[in-house]
Amino acid sequence: MTYAIGEIAEKMNLSIHTLRYYDKEGLLLFVQRTENGRRVFSDRDIILLSTIECLKATGMPLKDIRQYVDWCVEGAETIPQRYELVKNQKKVLEDQMAQLQKMLNAINYKCEFYKQALETGSTELCESDRKEWAEKVVTGKF
Amino acid sequence: MTYAIGEIAEKMNLSIHTLRYYDKEGLLLFVQRTENGRRVFSDRDIILLSTIECLKATGMPLKDIRQYVDWCVEGAETIPQRYELVKNQKKVLEDQMAQLQKMLNAINYKCEFYKQALETGSTELCESDRKEWAEKVVTGKF
DNA sequence: ACTTGACCTCGAGTAAGCTTTAGGATTTAT
DNA sequence: ATAAATCCTAAAGCTTACTCGAGGTCAAGT
Numbered sequence: 030m031t032y033a034i035g036e037i038a039e040k041m042n043l044s045i046h047t048l049r050y051y052d053k054e055g056l057l058l059f060v061q062r063t064e065n066g067r068r069v070f071s072d073r074d075i076i077l078l079s080t081i082e083c084l085k086a087t088g089m090p091l092k093d094i095r096q097y098v099d100w101c102v103e104g105a106e107t108i109p110q111r112y113e114l115v116k117n118q119k120k121v122l123e124d125q126m127a128q129l130q131k132m133l134n135a136i137n138y139k140c141e142f143y144k145q146a147l148e149t150g151s152t153e154l155c156e157s158d159r160k161e162w163a164e165k166v167v168t169g170k171f
Numbered sequence: 172m173t174y175a176i177g178e179i180a181e182k183m184n185l186s187i188h189t190l191r192y193y194d195k196e197g198l199l200l201f202v203q204r205t206e207n208g209r210r211v212f213s214d215r216d217i218i219l220l221s222t223i224e225c226l227k228a229t230g231m232p233l234k235d236i237r238q239y240v241d242w243c244v245e246g247a248e249t250i251p252q253r254y255e256l257v258k259n260q261k262k263v264l265e266d267q268m269a270q271l272q273k274m275l276n277a278i279n280y281k282c283e284f285y286k287q288a289l290e291t292g293s294t295e296l297c298e299s300d301r302k303e304w305a306e307k308v309v310t311g312k313f
Numbered sequence: 314a315c316t317t318g319a320c321c322t323c324g325a326g327t328a329a330g331c332t333t334t335a336g337g338a339t340t341t342a343t
Numbered sequence: 344a345t346a347a348a349t350c351c352t353a354a355a356g357c358t359t360a361c362t363c364g365a366g367g368t369c370a371a372g373t
Contacts (some may be wrong), residue, residue, distance in 0.1 A: 035349065046332055049351085053332090065339065067350055072302065079305035080281070086274045091330075105288075114284035119278045126271050128262060132228045136261045139222070143254035146247075161223035162212065165182065177319065187320085196360090207369065209320055233360075302364055 032070040041078055055095045056081055058102050077101060087122050134171040139160060174212040183220055197237045198223055200244050219243060229264050277308050 038045045049059050052068070059077060061069045070078075075097070083093045096112045099115055100107035193199050194210070201219060203211045212220075219240070226236045239256055242249035256268045 033179060033349075034351095038292050044332080045350090047330085065351085067339080076302065076305040079308040083274055083277045083281075083308050086270065087278070107248070107318060108285055108288050112282070112289060114282045115285060117273065119282055122271060122275050122278060126230065126268060126275070126287040129271070132225055133261065133268070134262050135225045136229070136257060136264060138227075139257045142262055143250055143257060146250050147254060152184050159220065166221040167217075175319075176321095186362080189360085191321085192361060208320085236351085 032071055032075075034068050034070070037070045037075070037078070040075065041082065043082075051081070051091070054091050056091065058098060084118065087118055088125065089121075090116060128141055128169075131169055131171040135162075135166050138171075172214055174217075176210050176212070179212045179217070179220070182217065183224065193223070193233070196233050198233065198240055201238060226260065229260055230267070231260060231263075277304075280304060 032040070032050055034045050035060065036044075036082075038048055041048075044108075048057070048068075057078075060074055061071070080095055081098070084097065085091075097111060100111050100114075138159055141165075176181070176187050176190055179185075180190055183190075190199070194202065197208075201215075202216055203213070205211055210280075214298075220234075223236055224238070225241065235256075239253060242253050242256075
């Protein structure tokens with residue numbers, strides 16, 4: 030099966046503009062063209078696009094994703110590099126999640142405070158923000 | 172205790188430029204000035220700055236954080252709004268973490284593949300990228 | 314007193330990741 | 344056969360969040 034850019038845009042939930050932008054940035058090197066220059070996506074392209082979306086969702090910048098795509102296009106001899114990149118991104122992701130978990134704890138603390146403030150009817154500005162709370166946020170000790 | 176902008180920059184691990192930028196964007200409404208215009212931060216300011224950093228870490232745009240700060244400055248009558256904002260951000264954060272967890276599963280799958288490819292010595296381009304993998308990424312079913 | 318360092322404003326510059334516009338060609342449906 | 348939909352490139356524009364530089368004021372140490 031092959032697909033036009035519009036179908037891919039819909040399937041991947043990206044705009045056509047964004048796909049063309051990705052192409053310009055070298056992320057769609059593997060996409061074929063018709064004799065009139067229209068892009069033709071294959072099922073394999075959808076698969077690689079999914080990988081791109083996955084890496085993007087972890088916050089990897091497009092130029093790094095481009096490196097991955099380049100390696101994919103180069104072939105099997107770049108598997109060690111790709112393995113390294115993916116392993117590294119796994120670590121990045123785990124760190125991100127740990128950081129978000131801390132922020133979630135902090136937000137939960139805030140939520141609790143505001144809830145109590147509403148129940149008891151307090152009047153001080155930001156009274157929830159006790160010093161040890163700020164310290165926990167700053168030092169990441171939550 | 173009061174602090175100059177440089178001390179705050181160091182304590183919060185932000186550049187002086189960034190702090191001044193935040194001020195320009197209305198995030199530091201509460202910071203006092205000397206008669207000569209120098210910013211004077213209090214302990215309470217550090218606490219509110221910590222909250223700002225916390226919201227920022229969850230990806231909230233500065234203009235939304237500004238709304239929160241405005242409410243804080245307005246006083247206790249905005250506690251319901253602040254509670255709503257914080258509750259909502261908690262949900263955003265939980266969704267983010269769920270999404271990242273899916274991506275982590277996908278990345279783990281990739282890692283496994285590349286590991287095996289290295290051990291068994293495979294040669295196909297992106298052969299790990301089987302269709303059902305792409306589908307899982309696209310549909311978020313991981 | 315005077316030099317050094319920290320602060321100030323304002324305005325311009327940067328980078329990433331799109332988004333829009335203009336102008337044109339090609340498909341597809343009726 | 345023709346109108347509408349879809350595609351193309353190239354270039355400009357936009358948003359967010361800084362980051363830097365120029366030109367100047369003020370405070371602290373020697």
